[in-house]
Amino acid sequence: MRRRSRIKLTIAPPIGIAVLGASLVAAAIAGAPHPALRALVVFVVAFPLLWIALATTLTYTTARALRAVGVEVPSRTRAMGSFRLALTLVHRGRAFPAIGVLTNARFSTAGVVLDSGPWAEIPILEAGRAATSCWDVMAKRRGMLLVGPFRAAVELPGSAIRATAAFDKTYTVTVLPAVYHLQPFVDALLAGRHVAVGRFLKLPAATEEYVGAREYRPGDSPKLIHRILSLRTRDPNQFYVREFQDPSRDDLSLVLDTAPPLDGDAALHRYRLEKAICFVCALCRTFAARRLTVRFVCQRAARDVVTLRLRPLDVDLDRLEMELAQLDLTGDRATLGRVLLGEVRRHGAAVIFVSLRPREQLEQQRLHMVTLTPDHVPVFTREVVWQ
Amino acid sequence: MIAWLRRVDPAFYHKEPHLLRTQAQIARYTDEAQAEVRLSVLTADRVLHAATTIVALSAYAAATGAGALDPRGDWLTVWAFAVLAVAAPRALPWWPRPDGRATWRQALIGSALIMILAVWTRVDPAVLSLALLVGATLYVARGRGRIALLVLAVGVLFGVRMAAHPLFVAPLAGVLAAGAGVLGVRAIARVWRLRPQVVTWSAFATLLVACAYIFAFDAPAVALRVPVEIAAIAVAYLGVCIMAGRIRRAELMARPVGVLSIPQSIVPLLDRSHHHAIICWLA
Numbered sequence: 001m002r003r004r005s006r007i008k009l010t011i012a013p014p015i016g017i018a019v020l021g022a023s024l025v026a027a028a029i030a031g032a033p034h035p036a037l038r039a040l041v042v043f044v045v046a047f048p049l050l051w052i053a054l055a056t057t058l059t060y061t062t063a064r065a066l067r068a069v070g071v072e073v074p075s076r077t078r079a080m081g082s083f084r085l086a087l088t089l090v091h092r093g094r095a096f097p098a099i100g101v102l103t104n105a106r107f108s109t110a111g112v113v114l115d116s117g118p119w120a121e122i123p124i125l126e127a128g129r130a131a132t133s134c135w136d137v138m139a140k141r142r143g144m145l146l147v148g149p150f151r152a153a154v155e156l157p158g159s160a161i162r163a164t165a166a167f168d169k170t171y172t173v174t175v176l177p178a179v180y181h182l183q184p185f186v187d188a189l190l191a192g193r194h195v196a197v198g199r200f201l202k203l204p205a206a207t208e209e210y211v212g213a214r215e216y217r218p219g220d221s222p223k224l225i226h227r228i229l230s231l232r233t234r235d236p237n238q239f240y241v242r243e244f245q246d247p248s249r250d251d252l253s254l255v256l257d258t259a260p261p262l263d264g265d266a267a268l269h270r271y272r273l274e275k276a277i278c279f280v281c282a283l284c285r286t287f288a289a290r291r292l293t294v295r296f297v298c299q300r301a302a303r304d305v306v307t308l309r310l311r312p313l314d315v316d317l318d319r320l321e322m323e324l325a326q327l328d329l330t331g332d333r334a335t336l337g338r339v340l341l342g343e344v345r346r347h348g349a350a351v352i353f354v355s356l357r358p359r360e361q362l363e364q365q366r367l368h369m370v371t372l373t374p375d376h377v378p379v380f381t382r383e384v385v386w387q
Numbered sequence: 388m389i390a391w392l393r394r395v396d397p398a399f400y401h402k403e404p405h406l407l408r409t410q411a412q413i414a415r416y417t418d419e420a421q422a423e424v425r426l427s428v429l430t431a432d433r434v435l436h437a438a439t440t441i442v443a444l445s446a447y448a449a450a451t452g453a454g455a456l457d458p459r460g461d462w463l464t465v466w467a468f469a470v471l472a473v474a475a476p477r478a479l480p481w482w483p484r485p486d487g488r489a490t491w492r493q494a495l496i497g498s499a500l501i502m503i504l505a506v507w508t509r510v511d512p513a514v515l516s517l518a519l520l521v522g523a524t525l526y527v528a529r530g531r532g533r534i535a536l537l538v539l540a541v542g543v544l545f546g547v548r549m550a551a552h553p554l555f556v557a558p559l560a561g562v563l564a565a566g567a568g569v570l571g572v573r574a575i576a577r578v579w580r581l582r583p584q585v586v587t588w589s590a591f592a593t594l595l596v597a598c599a600y601i602f603a604f605d606a607p608a609v610a611l612r613v614p615v616e617i618a619a620i621a622v623a624y625l626g627v628c629i630m631a632g633r634i635r636r637a638e639l640m641a642r643p644v645g646v647l648s649i650p651q652s653i654v655p656l657l658d659r660s661h662h663h664a665i666i667c668w669l670a
Binding site: 036039 | 574577585594602628632634636
């Protein structure tokens, strides 16, 4: 799709205009009383004026003829990861090529605007042809990254203006949390805390759902034998049993602290949140790789507690990352306390609480859960992946 | 496990703040950085130097009426134009740093300017003396002395044309003209780093002022050689156009170094500073 641009004109520096104008006037006045010099005076005065007029006209018409026909930008990326950004311009003019086109993009994320980014040059763009400018962009801040508007500046030598074509469309890139690689001993967090992945009951309860079949093992209840599947086997001594799972029961509860500090360094607290978010993300991926079902809980806003049930599926983990990408320090202590109490009271799941406080609170010590403070995060983190 | 790590590396918890204090130094393609790189590109551009020289020499030929000015009668004017034609390009910011032979070279060029024009007119001891004077002046003027010489030449150009009371009015006119020239150059020098195309307009303005000077003071002599004058000024204008193109080329070519260093890459944590939430560099 070809989009028309908005043209912004930047006039040449006033001192240049003043000096040149005064010189033109001086030369004209000095030469006027001498008829013998008329041809010389006309040439001396007309040449710069014609040159400037031509360059200015070409600059403006060239900028007007530029169209943005394509922008290559991903819909999502990761913090600490870079992506290729490309803008394709087409020159719709017919007569003159566009010479020395400089292109630029504006980037903005929460509170940070990069407006003076590098200008990528297109030395010459023939009429009717297209050209592409490329940048590498690294987003270090999680959240929403706005890319655009794009600009293309044209200024022919001697022109009195710099014509900048602005293409107003803005593109949104979701910056997901950075990728942390965790130490292999992160499993130690579950040691002694988890009530095993196995089953308590020999027979399925009313709330359980059929999830699949597996080969019979000694100790399995004969009532669970899958008759149809067992009859299909060639070996008469081989049996299959049905498996059931309670969808309301999770293997692991992961609670993230999003409550802002009552006092202290806000920037430090925000930094801890960034670290905790990346850590929680990595933790969920690690446990999902071990076929555990993780229940992620955090407070997204006032009276808005998010609960995600993360099965070992990519779609669930992507949903988690999208949720984490938007998270901010918007929780409160009272809600957090209630959430923690509710998770600990849930049957069968181990609870890991990723706190933003440097020390475990007194009421948290009484609960049966693992509390990870910001100091613990580097212990379990092997490296941050720079992509 | 945590206790074990603490035993193995007791300083672990104290490392993090230390490592995080290490700031990344990343060029943001600022206007100043862009101007620095642009200047280095211009300094290395031999075509630009040649064009500048052509403009200066053509302007000299036009200003002296292609030999119409008498080196004996108007020796101060000829001296001033010769000094300006040789020393002014060398005072421009993109001119390469002078080497050991630079002063000899510019002295010889200055002398040659006078001698070449004298071939068309007449070679006599006065012309030779003027050529030697120009050479000696250019040889002596170095560093800040070259700037003083340019100011002096501008002052002389206007001072010698004041007929009334040469001891008082002429120096005053020279000082005023030189002061105006210095102010104009300083004003342009302040903006040229960010808007280098202002140089093009300044070059046009300089040629126009030189033409206005000869129209005002040497019109009868110039009227005899109008075609030669037009040719000389056309060459100078074309030289200015080439200069403008080379400057624009430098604007396109100038690229500061993108990412200088990212020391956080060795730290297994996020950048705490948030000073560089977005980094963009040219692909």
